[in-house]
Each structure stands twice: as C-alpha cells, then as structure tokens.
Amino acid sequence: MSRTQATDFSEAGHLPKVGDEGSADPAGLPRQRRGTTPQMHGRYPDFDVMQELDHWDERTRELIVSRVEAVPQRTFFTEQEFATLTALADLVLAQDREPRVPALAFVDAKLESGRGDGYRYDDMPDDRETWRTVARGLDEAAGEPFAEAPVELRERVVGALADGSLSGGAWAEVNVTRAYGIVMRDLLEAFYSHPWAWNEIGFGGPAYPRGYQALGVDRHEPWEGREAFELDPVRDVKERGLE
Numbered sequence: 001m002s003r004t005q006a007t008d009f010s011e012a013g014h015l016p017k018v019g020d021e022g023s024a025d026p027a028g029l030p031r032q033r034r035g036t037t038p039q040m041h042g043r044y045p046d047f048d049v050m051q052e053l054d055h056w057d058e059r060t061r062e063l064i065v066s067r068v069e070a071v072p073q074r075t076f077f078t079e080q081e082f083a084t085l086t087a088l089a090d091l092v093l094a095q096d097r098e099p100r101v102p103a104l105a106f107v108d109a110k111l112e113s114g115r116g117d118g119y120r121y122d123d124m125p126d127d128r129e130t131w132r133t134v135a136r137g138l139d140e141a142a143g144e145p146f147a148e149a150p151v152e153l154r155e156r157v158v159g160a161l162a163d164g165s166l167s168g169g170a171w172a173e174v175n176v177t178r179a180y181g182i183v184m185r186d187l188l189e190a191f192y193s194h195p196w197a198w199n200e201i202g203f204g205g206p207a208y209p210r211g212y213q214a215l216g217v218d219r220h221e222p223w224e225g226r227e228a229f230e231l232d233p234v235r236d237v238k239e240r241g242l243e
Helices: 049-055 058-069 079-092 103-113 127-142 151-162 169-173 176-191 195-201 233-239
Strands: none
Touching (some): 049 195, 079 103, 079 151, 103 127, 127 151
C-alpha cells in the first residue's frame, strides 16, 4: 500500500494542470469549499449535500442529520478492540487525518443491535465473532497493539489480511479471505451512507420525494455535484501503480 503526504492547500500548486493528466495525487485534490468531506478535499469542492435537506421528507432528514450529529457511542467492542479496529478502518478507508467519517462507530452500533445482513457463509462464524477475531488477529500479527504499531507494519499486516496470507493464532479460526470481505463490507456500508462521503463523490442524496428528472446517459440532476476536473481516478491510480 502507498500512503500520501499531507498537502499544502494554501496555494494553487495542489490543483492538477491541463495537459498533466496523469500526475494529480489523490491527496492533491482541491480543498473543500462547501460542506465537509473526509480530510476536507475532494473532486466536488463546491458541493454540500446537506444543502438539500429541505427536499427530503422529515424521517429521511432526521436519519441523515443523525449520522453527522448523533454518532453512536461504543457499546459492542471493548476499548482495545475499538482502538485496533479504528486503526484498521483509517488505513483501509484512507482516512489519515480529520475530519474522518466515523465508520467504525456505525459498525459497532450495527453489531450491538444484532442486525445482520440476512445471510452467513457456511464456513464462517457469526459476523460479531468474526469482527472480534479480526481485532485479536491484528494485534497478534503486529506483535503488539495494532493501533500502536508503526504505520509501515500496520500496512504490511493489512496487506497480508487483504491477500489472505495471514495464518496461525486467531487466523486459524476463520477463513481469512472471507473475514476481510466481511469487515470491508461493513466499513464501506457505513462510510458510504454518511453525508461527508456523499460530498466526496458528488452524490445528491435521496431523490425521494422529488424524484429524478435528468433521465438518460451522462445527464445530471440539478442538485448533483460537479467535478472540479475530469481526471478519471481509477485510471489515474492504475497508471501510477498505487493499487
């Protein structure tokens, strides 16, 4: 895995240059000017989905606002587990500094509620047990509390988790590849249900009750975000070997 360095957004140098399509670093995206995004930069610097509150029905509005203003307190994980898994979440979600989407807090609430996804792999324990096993396994693999390990070591451990090569100890109790898939599924679900992530990707939020107007390929709703530039992030990452 590759980590990005903190970027100075005070000057225009962080913006991609015309004709220099392959060089823009993900951390060099424009500084967010409206609303909040993770780490306050993104491809849609003038978009804030929270400006659409008045277009949503009351229940939807309350739910979305609560994701920002009523982050759940830790109730399921132990303090040690939460620290370990927060370090994991920050790494895999590329959240190196504030503001961060508190994805793990929402995973904690989901697991505490007992609300599952309606299925379980036949070779895996309950998701709640899987999460606890992953926390224990990360500490074991690091040889110390995972959250306190050097970042290079954390990256190597998570890389081994992602490719399914961890073994022994806690990892002997689960299918490692499936365990990684389960934690990523829950983290991504939590991350991309948060308004700050919506700002980052230019998602206009629920269309209910106003509905959609701009039907057809490459058409945009008037409330959707507009990219500051047209660099394809997937192609850019592949070309620079940062996958």
